[in-house]
Amino acid sequence: MRLPPHLTTCASCALALALLQAAPAHAADGDPRFTLRLGAMNIDSSNTLRGSTSIAGQDLAFDEDFDLGGTQWEPRVDGLFRISERQRLIFDYFRYDKDRRQALGESIRFDGTTVPAGSFVKGNLKYQVASLVYDYAVIDGERVDLGLQLGAEYAKVGSRAYADLGDLYQGQVLDEKTDGIAPVVGARLTFTPSEHWLINLQGQYLNTRWGSFDDYEGDLSRANAIVQYNVNPNFGIFAGYDWFKLDVDRKGSDGLIGLKQEFKGPLAGVSLSF
Numbered sequence: 001m002r003l004p005p006h007l008t009t010c011a012s013c014a015l016a017l018a019l020l021q022a023a024p025a026h027a028a029d030g031d032p033r034f035t036l037r038l039g040a041m042n043i044d045s046s047n048t049l050r051g052s053t054s055i056a057g058q059d060l061a062f063d064e065d066f067d068l069g070g071t072q073w074e075p076r077v078d079g080l081f082r083i084s085e086r087q088r089l090i091f092d093y094f095r096y097d098k099d100r101r102q103a104l105g106e107s108i109r110f111d112g113t114t115v116p117a118g119s120f121v122k123g124n125l126k127y128q129v130a131s132l133v134y135d136y137a138v139i140d141g142e143r144v145d146l147g148l149q150l151g152a153e154y155a156k157v158g159s160r161a162y163a164d165l166g167d168l169y170q171g172q173v174l175d176e177k178t179d180g181i182a183p184v185v186g187a188r189l190t191f192t193p194s195e196h197w198l199i200n201l202q203g204q205y206l207n208t209r210w211g212s213f214d215d216y217e218g219d220l221s222r223a224n225a226i227v228q229y230n231v232n233p234n235f236g237i238f239a240g241y242d243w244f245k246l247d248v249d250r251k252g253s254d255g256l257i258g259l260k261q262e263f264k265g266p267l268a269g270v271s272l273s274f
Helices: 005-022
Strands: 034-055 058-066 070-081 088-105 108-110 114-116 119-141 142-165 170-191 197-207 217-230 235-252 255-273
Touching: 034 088, 070 108, 088 114, 088 142, 088 197, 119 235, 142 197, 142 255, 217 255
Parallel strands: none
Antiparallel strands: 034 058, 034 070, 034 255, 070 088, 088 119, 108 114, 119 142, 142 170, 170 197, 197 217, 217 235, 235 255
């Protein structure tokens, strides 16, 4: 995928600034140069599909929630490369892939047509987010850091559904997908109350109009909190909570379709530092 010109310029400026300032710099004494967190998130998702159109001159609209059934564990990776005492590059990756099949237990009759028992609707939802941001600590204290972030984020989402309702209907009822990349802004607040403990709070925001997401308009927000215990300078364990929200609409000649998705849940894993 070719990056938009404004994103390329943004990333180039950030990287040039980092390298320029970091030329003679070293990571803060005692701080690791590279940290990698490997973990998993127990995801609970909520999904809303909305739309509006006009049929025979009559306006129609819908706003429906759909349940994908229960929580599930998915991998989550993040880490940082410390350029200097105040500067770092932060990256992360998150994915969600869920299938759901709902079958009809007994026959029902609808508008003169019988929908037989065993009729079903099955769906699949896929969601991926990866980001790389430049983080500059505007406050760099002994126990507290406050960083401002600018970088790029890639997101990909796809929703598909197929229905087999006997004589009433058989076929695809939903097939929406898009991906794109755009600038992302964020902030980070880190507390280190002692040698072994670290508390990290982070939030990021992206608007689809800043990048290339086809005809979709909306935003993507995320926030997380992590508490980490460092067993030694190279190994730690962590737990926390993560939250993502995607809220987009796409306008077409025959109406509007919108999708709102939230992913949230606890996370846990190990931290490796070098």
